[in-house]
Amino acid sequence: MIEKNELLAKLPKVRGEYKFAEPLSKYVWLKVGGPADVMYFPEDKEDLQSFLQNKPAGLSVFTLGAGSNLLVRDGGIGGMVIKLQNDNFKNVRIENDTIYCGAGLLNSALKKTVIENSLGGLEFLCSIPGSLGGMLRSNAGCFGSDLSTVFKKATVINGKGDIFEADLKDFNFGYRHSDFPADWIVLEVCLKFEKKDPKVVREQIQANDEYRQKYQPQGIRTAGSTFKNPEGYRAWELIKNSGGADMVVGGAKMSDMHCNFLQVSDTATAADVEKLGHNIIAAVKEKTGVDLKWEIKIIGRE
Numbered sequence: 001m002i003e004k005n006e007l008l009a010k011l012p013k014v015r016g017e018y019k020f021a022e023p024l025s026k027y028v029w030l031k032v033g034g035p036a037d038v039m040y041f042p043e044d045k046e047d048l049q050s051f052l053q054n055k056p057a058g059l060s061v062f063t064l065g066a067g068s069n070l071l072v073r074d075g076g077i078g079g080m081v082i083k084l085q086n087d088n089f090k091n092v093r094i095e096n097d098t099i100y101c102g103a104g105l106l107n108s109a110l111k112k113t114v115i116e117n118s119l120g121g122l123e124f125l126c127s128i129p130g131s132l133g134g135m136l137r138s139n140a141g142c143f144g145s146d147l148s149t150v151f152k153k154a155t156v157i158n159g160k161g162d163i164f165e166a167d168l169k170d171f172n173f174g175y176r177h178s179d180f181p182a183d184w185i186v187l188e189v190c191l192k193f194e195k196k197d198p199k200v201v202r203e204q205i206q207a208n209d210e211y212r213q214k215y216q217p218q219g220i221r222t223a224g225s226t227f228k229n230p231e232g233y234r235a236w237e238l239i240k241n242s243g244g245a246d247m248v249v250g251g252a253k254m255s256d257m258h259c260n261f262l263q264v265s266d267t268a269t270a271a272d273v274e275k276l277g278h279n280i281i282a283a284v285k286e287k288t289g290v291d292l293k294w295e296i297k298i299i300g301r302e
């Protein structure tokens with residue numbers, strides 16, 4: 001853990017806010033995990049740019065979205081965690097067949113815009129929790145589509161503070177995957193849509209929400225699908241058939257409703273969650289020979 005005073009002396013002056021030893025459990029859906037040495041909430045993109053241009057050499061930087069796909073270990077994250085929380089990172093602009101979304105925009109706000117403006121083709125994205133920056137990084141998807149199918153381009157900033165546009169060829173999107181340089185931070189995501197009958201858009205969004213309510217657990221501490229579906233298999237079936245659905249480690253178990261969704265209790269630690277995941281991976285490998293891969297991103301110190 002880098003001490004507050006040591007860090008303060010080195011960090012550049014910003015218009016946004018620094019928070020030291022900030023518990024990350026407050027910012028992630030699983031609500032477990034240790035603190036960030038320091039968190040930075042930039043005021044706007046110029047503030048972020050100035051920070052990146054003047055940050056101390058060797059300071060590691062991690063960008064946190066809405067924390068819906070993350071397991072932060074109990075030791076927290078060394079260095080800096082940046083969160084684009086300010087409204088200046090949540091702007092929305094619609095031009096012709098294109099919507100420009102600030103990277104900090106949440107899916108709930110996207111849903112409102114999609115419904116109000118009848119933006120067809122984006123209905124699936126509205127049901128995935130998270131921010132637009134996180135959705136791009138993870139190539140989030142559901143109902144047979146993923147972000148890459150509606151993606152046009154993005155504005156990003158690199159670790160040196162250079163701002164530029166990146167397009168499809170820069171990301172090499174795959175299943176829940178994008179090739180994404182570690183020092184890039186998404187500032188804006190630009191998506192295409194097709195104007196549709198408002199009723200059709202609203203009904204599609206409602207049908208997607210109803211599907212989730214029927215088949216996926218609601219109101220629990222989870223991070224969505226724990227493991228990716230291996231080619232030709234469904235992760236939940238592999239877990240069920242290998243006994244993983246009944247495994248418990250401390251305060252972590254798999255949901256009774258959907259055994260590829262983790263469920264953690266108030267007593268859970270990040271170590272419980274990671275150990276449970278490893279036990280399930282081992283059980284599936286032993287029973288079926290298939291390698292399960294985490295869909296949740298695990299970060300931080302043990």
Ligand SMILES: Cc1cc2nc3c(=O)[nH]c(=O)nc-3n(C[C@H](O)[C@H](O)[C@H](O)COP(=O)(O)OP(=O)(O)OC[C@H]3O[C@@H](n4cnc5c(N)ncnc54)[C@H](O)[C@@H]3O)c2cc1C
Pocket residue numbers: 029062063064065066067068069070084103104128129130131132133134135136137138139140141142176184185186187222223224225297
């Ligand atoms: C109940 C539930 C259901 C879910 N259902 C689905 C689903 O159907 N499909 C699906 O794909 N996912 C699903 N997820 C997982 C999650 O919602 C997605 O992966 C989402 O895109 C993550 O966005 P986030 O903002 O929360 O990112 P985070 O979890 O905060 O971060 C994820 C990754 O994105 C990076 N990141 C975040 N913001 C930026 C940025 N501005 N610039 C650069 N990198 C950034 C982080 O560094 C990290 O590597 C579900 C999760 C939950 C809790």
